[in-house]
Amino acid sequence: MSSEQLFHEFFVAGLEATDVERLAILEEAGRVDPDFPPKLLKWWQSESESDSALFGGLKRYSATEEGTAFPREFDDYRLEAQIGRGGMGVVFRARQISLDREVAIKFLSRRGLLAEDARFNAEARLLAQMTHPNIVQIHGSGWLPIGDRVFPYLVMQYSGGVPLDQYCREQALTLKDRLHIMLQVMDGVQHAHSRGITHRDLKPSNILVTASQQGRLVQLIDFGLAGREEDGCRGGTQGFMAPELSSGSLIAGPITDVYALGVVLHMVLGGAPPRGDTPCSSVAAAQTKPPVAPADLRGDLDRLCAKALATEPGDRYQTVQDLAADVRAWFSFRPLQAVPATLLYRTRKALRRHRGPLVAALVVMLLLFGAVHNLNEKLEMKQKAIQLEQAKLASDQLVVRSEKRLRVANKLMLEVFRELAPGRSGGQISVRSLLARVEELVEEAADTDAALKGERLLTLSKVCEELGVFDKAHALSGLAADLFSSQGDAARGDWRLAMSHRAYQARRLGKLDEAEATYRMLLAEPHDREKPEFRLVLQSGLSDVYLGKGENLAALELAEKTLAAWQELAGQTDLRTLAVQNTLARVLLFLNQGPRAERLLRDMVTKLEQRLPPDHPRILAALGNLAWGQVRQKKGDEKLMREVLQRQHCVLGIEHPDTLTLINLLANHLAKHKRFAEASEYFAMGYAVVDDQVTKSLTAHNWGNTLNQLGAYAHAEQLLDEALAVRIELKGATHQQTMLTRATLAEVWTATGRVVEAEQEARLLFETALRKWGPDQGVTQTFKAFWQKVRDKVGPANPTETASIQREPIDATAPH
Structure with missing residues (x-):
């Protein structure tokens, strides 16, 4: 970098600085070149005079007297009010007359330097390259003569927002609200970085927040110091500049923007600068004084800020995208990049996500050992029966008892998993991590009996199903069905049961054709007239398949028929009856029969609350359907949906299919109402954890x-x-x-x-x-x-206008 460029960077850094701050800049500049300090003082004094001419002249734009030398209107614009001063000029709210729209016009103070003309042209080009909701858009540029001077100006999108720090103070935002705002800031900065552009002056006053009924919109302004990464120059505001910018390397890039974001994040979350004094303290302090942890921050967020503020660039987040990923991980109680990935830490995060008792997991393990023990006992008894022919009858009886005990153990294990699994009981622990160990334990007792091995695999399939791990469940139920099939008619009932689970799992995986074919095949099988429940389970599953394929009338007919049969067979409060009632309500919602669907759902919630705990997942699922139905009917906002989602998040965990379903529904609703920034946050949250x-x-x-x-x-x-x-x-x-x-x-x-x-x-x-x-x-x-x-649009057209075919998200993610 040339000496002239270095001097210009020091000059820009001191434009908005106080006298104390300028002393620090002069000290740093003197270390680079002893001639810089006196020259800087002269330029800053001259700049003040230039500002006086600029601001004094522009003040007369607001005058209403006839004959003023400075008319309020020029070109296609009418100045209305001064709204602020930036690094090198003044900003006005104005109106573009021809389009009758509000704009912001930024006038740059200038003394006729070619370098300043180049900087103005650079800012205009930079802004024009970036199209993002979190960055103010440029509409035009030009030059305005005032007396014997000519001032360049930029015409930009008018935000109407307030600075970030002011907005946070006035609104008394929660910690999560502040983090959501910072995610929008990071998205805007990341977009600039993806274009090879570094902002270089990130601070709260350059981040505006606008609140409306559609939510909060955050926008970055003042790219006057921005530049391409290859420019390699320094710049910015003291206190927000990375330490390496004053240590001699003098190279600004994405990593220095990460540091500035760390300062802003620290101030937004903790209310104070990271070094414990003013935000414009000397950059030199950043090299020796560790950041002060905000009083309200503990654990992960404290370490997140510390990583962004690391003195050594290599110790920071290497991209803004990495920083944003850790913020999103914090929302979903997932491990952060900023925290060493120890086993203890990851275990603690897993328990924090679900907050379930460890004793429950130990109970599961004990039951599994018991199942294996019973299996070994059964094998021993079979061997004894072969060796002792004279005791064949007694041995056979022991074998039968052992097999029954094994089945009881398997059933008990499944029931315990149901109690633990978020998808059933409202428990708050994920036992997905135990599945690998479950398989190991059962494999240690390898059984040559195909029927018992099939029963073991089907039990594991049901466990995976309860946990929402449908791909694993689908594979296991297929293996179990093959083993049962090899046993012929003796295991026909077990084969039907395995195939019914496989059909359900296929539906949850989106394999609707397979699910339909399996359900139809099973319904065509002869059934025990004394046990009609199985046939009704198949009919209920098939109606869900019809709904998933958009065959709503067929789904309606079958669901109504099945519900009536369940009510007659098991009563109106039986959980199986209520499950079909839930299916029927969803079909009605898709057919725009909202009032009837709402009555069914409210009745279902009332009956479930009489039988189950308040936060039982079945109740939460019904409330989620009810909230979705109200939003679909435009009978209310998404308040109930958000409340249910929060309860599901705590009870089921974010990875559970029911939670993910409601996240997608809420995101779809926000997108449908053009609240795209909020919708994007929820889509990102779901995308980060979904498996299938x-x-x-x-x-x-x-x-x-x-x-x-x-x-x-x-x-x-x-x-x-x-x-x-x-x-x-x-x-x-x-x-x-x-x-x-x-x-x-x-x-x-x-x-x-x-x-x-x-x-x-x-x-x-x-x-x-x-x-x-x-x-x-x-x-x-x-x-x-x-x-x-x-x-x-193939002919002359504006390439930024897009045709519209699917502006609303696909609404296929209805609650299950």
């Missing part, structure tokens, strides 16, 4: 669609590509959901100027729909309209 491919692809599609609305096109395209690959594999290239993902990708291409590619894809989608559904179907008409809109 179907739910992850659905979340990826909806999140990508939301990011498309936010202008985060690169991330949106990445998510949509991921969703598309899964949907093509599971559903095929011409399935309606696959085609919707392809259409959303085409929207992203349109928005990023790839209109020819988008038009080709849109035309292909329309032609596919025409062949598959015919010209008169609504889906075909939708794809036709989409193609026409994209086709119009």
Whole structure:
């Protein structure tokens, strides 16, 4: 970096500094070049005079007297009020006359230096390159003559927000609210970094927060010191600058923005600068004085701030994305990158997520050992029966008793898992980590008896099912069914039971065709007339499959028939009856029969509350359906949905399918009402923890669609590509959901100027729909309209306007 560039950086750093702060800057500048301090003093004094001319002249823009030398209007703008001063100028709220819209106009003070002209042009170019909801957008630029001077100006989006620190003080925000705001800040900074741009002056006054009914919008302003990473210059505000910027390296980049974000995060969460004095304290202090932990922060957040504020760049988060990932991990009680990944720490985080008693896990292990012991006892008895022919009858009786005890142990183990599993009992511990050990223990007692081995595998399948690990459950139930099938008619009942679980698991995995075929096959089997419950279970599962495939009328007919049968067989308060009532209510919601669905759900909640604890997952699931139904009917806001989600988070854990379902529903609701920033947060939360491919692809599609609305096109395209690959594999290239993902990708291409590619894809989608559904179907008409809109953009058009086919997220994630 040249001497002139170094001097200019020191000059900019002192523009807003106090006298005490300027002394520190002069001391640092003197170490670089002894000629810098006197020259800086002269320039700062000259700058004050220039500011006086600027501010004095602009003050007259507000005058209403006729004949003023400075009219309120110039070019296409009318100045209305001064709203602040930035690093190198003054900012006005103004109105663009031709479009009748509010804008912000920033005038840069200037003495005719070519370097300043270059800086102005650089800021305009930088802002024009960035399109993101968390960064103010530039509308234009120009030069305004005032007397014998010419002042450059930028016309920007008017935020109307207040500085971050002021907003946090005035609103008395909770810790979580402050962190959600900081996540928006990080998203904006990360977008700039993805364009190779470093802000270099991140501080609360350059972060504006606007509150509305749609939520809080956070926007970064004042990119006057920003530059490309390869520029390698220093700059910023004392106290927010990374230590290495004053140690001689003088290179600003993403890692220095991470440090500045650490300072802002520390101030927002703790209310004070990290070094314990003013935020503009000497940068030199940052090299020797450790940050003071905020009084209200403990544990993970304290360490998170400390990592962002590390003196050595290599000890910090290397990207803003890493910092944001740790904040999101904190929300979901997951281990943080900032904390050493010890076994004790990860165990503590797992228990914090679910807060379940360790004794319960020990009980499970004891029961498992008991099951293995019984299995070994049974083997010993079989050997004794072979060796002692004279005691065959007695041995056979012992074998039978041993087999019964093993079955009882298996059943008891399943019941204990049900009590522990979040999806059943409301317990707060995840026993998923025990599954590997369960398999090891049973394998140690390898059984050559196919029927008993099948029973063992089916028991494990049920355990996985209760825990929401449906892919593992599906594989185990298939193995169990094969073993039962090899036993012929003697194990036919066990085979049916295994296949019924496999059908349910296939449905939860999104394998609807497999689930339907299995249910239909089992329903065609001869059944014991004295035990009609099994057939009703199959009918209930098949109605859920119909609902998942969008065959709502078929689902309605079967659900009503099954509910009536259960009510007659088991009564109206039986849990199996209420489960089918839940299915029927969901079908009615999809058919827009909200009032009847709401009556069924309220009745269901009342009956469940009479039999189960208040936070039992069945009650929470019913309340989640009720909240979703109210939002769907526009009978209220998402308050109940948020309350249920919070209870599910505590009781079930964030990884449980019911919790993830409600997270997606809430995110869909927010996106539908154009509250895209909030929706993106919830989609990100669910995406980070979901395991199964179907739910992850659905979340990826909806999140990508939301990011498309936010202008985060690169991330949106990445998510949509991921969703598309899964949907093509599971559903095929011409399935309606696959085609919707392809259409959303085409929207992203349109928005990023790839209109020819988008038009080709849109035309292909329309032609596919025409062949598959015919010209008169609504889906075909939708794809036709989409193609026409994209086709119009192949000619002269604004590439930032996007055609719309699937603005609302897919609503396939209804509560289970």
